Amino acid sequence: MSPDGVTLLVGTTKGAFLISGGGDRSGWTVKGPLCDGWPVNHMIGDPESGRIWAGGGGDWSGAAIWTSDDMGESWSRVRLTKGQMDDWAASDPEVAAMIGWSAEPLPFADQFSQVWSLGYAHDRLYAGAKPAGLLVSEDGGKSFDRNAGLDNHPSADSWQPGAAGLVLHTIVAHPENKDKLWIGISAAGVFATEDGGETWERRNRLSNAEECAAHDHPAGPREGEIGHCVHNMMRAPGDGDVLYQQNHHGVWRSADGGRSWDNRTEGLPSTFGFPIRVHPRDAQTIWTLPLNGDTAGRFPPDAAAAVWRSRDGGLHWEALRQGLPQQNCYFTVLRQAMAGDGRDPAGIYFGTNSGSVFASLDEGETWQEIARHLPTVLCVEALDRG
Numbered sequence: 012m013s014p015d016g017v018t019l020l021v022g023t024t025k026g027a028f029l030i031s032g033g034g035d036r037s038g039w040t041v042k043g044p045l046c047d048g049w050p051v052n053h054m055i056g057d058p059e060s061g062r063i064w065a066g067g068g069g070d071w072s073g074a075a076i077w078t079s080d081d082m083g084e085s086w087s088r089v090r091l092t093k094g095q096m097d098d099w100a101a102s103d104p105e106v107a108a109m110i111g112w113s114a115e116p117l118p119f120a121d122q123f124s125q126v127w128s129l130g131y132a133h134d135r136l137y138a139g140a141k142p143a144g145l146l147v148s149e150d151g152g153k154s155f156d157r158n159a160g161l162d163n164h165p166s167a168d169s170w171q172p173g174a175a176g177l178v179l180h181t182i183v184a185h186p187e188n189k190d191k192l193w194i195g196i197s198a199a200g201v202f203a204t205e206d207g208g209e210t211w212e213r214r215n216r217l218s219n220a221e222e223c224a225a226h227d228h229p230a231g232p233r234e235g236e237i238g239h240c241v242h243n244m245m246r247a248p249g250d251g252d253v254l255y256q257q258n259h260h261g262v263w264r265s266a267d268g269g270r271s272w273d274n275r276t277e278g279l280p281s282t283f284g285f286p287i288r289v290h291p292r293d294a295q296t297i298w299t300l301p302l303n304g305d306t307a308g309r310f311p312p313d314a315a316a317a318v319w320r321s322r323d324g325g326l327h328w329e330a331l332r333q334g335l336p337q338q339n340c341y342f343t344v345l346r347q348a349m350a351g352d353g354r355d356p357a358g359i360y361f362g363t364n365s366g367s368v369f370a371s372l373d374e375g376e377t378w379q380e381i382a383r384h385l386p387t388v389l390c391v392e393a394l395d396r397g
């Protein structure tokens with residue numbers, strides 16, 4: 012596995028995989044499964060050091076985070092919570108011996124079952140949990156503290172789980188201000204801090220635009236707030252805090268750091284989808300992958316895959332289909348399963364629950380399948396080391 016070039020970090024239900032295209036983004040090779048074969052919900056990498064983190068787990072295993080300092084050749088694992096296997100092993104010495112179990116207490120006992128999201132900025136590693144909570148590490152992932160400010164938010168008792176549970180699935184750091192952070196929780200919405208996590212503001216307000224109140228789903232906007240089931244969110248490059256989110260009922264844009272949101276769904280074939288992606292240099296160019304609806308099968312409309320792109324901040328959309336299956340296509344692309352690199356032209360990548368990974372090296376104009384027959388893909392991120 013080359014340490015240089017573009018490497019896709021792919022989390023699946025059966026471990027992590029690294030898909031490397033090198034400096035020219037071609038001849039893609041697959042390495043895996045890694046991370047002990049545990050479910051891996053999210054992976055991120057630091058381009059400067061090449062360090063990779065993976066987070067996941069589940070009811071059986073408990074939650075864990077893995078770290079690699081050598082591009083996936085070796086990994087260290089930090090278990091955070093216990094799972095059902097711990098209870099089993101504690102009462103059965105043979106099982107304990109078989110899985111190499113230790114009775115050493117875990118730092119967060121049984122507070123959460125999975126790590127769902129990771130973020131790294133300003134020498135801090137963040138982890139989002141299920142049920143929703145935010146962990147912060149100042150030592151690269153060796154130890155974590157739980158963010159009390161979010162846990163004690165006045166609205167916490169009212170947060171409701173989405174279909175995947177009550178998950179903190181998106182962490183967006185400001186590139187320059189270490190105290191500014193946004194998170195997404197399903198189904199509670201968007202929260203932001205500007206004091207390093209001491210306090211959090213819930214940012215679900217609709218703008219005053221008349222079209223913002225339109226919706227065709229019970230989870231849609233009501234009572235002056237955007238629907239709380241946010242699926243994915245990303246900050247646009249440049250000055251100002253322009254945010255985009257894909258949620259349970261459309262694509263939305265905020266020009267003020269999430270304090271108000273405008274509907275950008277008109278022109279898309281459906282209001283439902285999971286991922287959103289923003290161009291690395293152009294705050295007006297975004298991509299999403301609409302699905303036909305949460306109760307209609309969660310596959311591309313008309314069973315024909317398309318990534319939809321806007322060049323004007325979501326005011327107009329175009330379907331990009333070349334190289335994607337146009338018949339009998341029933342896959343789902345999950346919230347963290349679309350990524351991009353920083354090249355020119357920008358590379359865009361996505362993975363499917365049917366185990367394929369697709370890549371576009373021309374900003375979505377054409378697509379190629381670079382991996383297939385993987386387990387269900389839960390996340391794709393691009394580690395670009397030049």
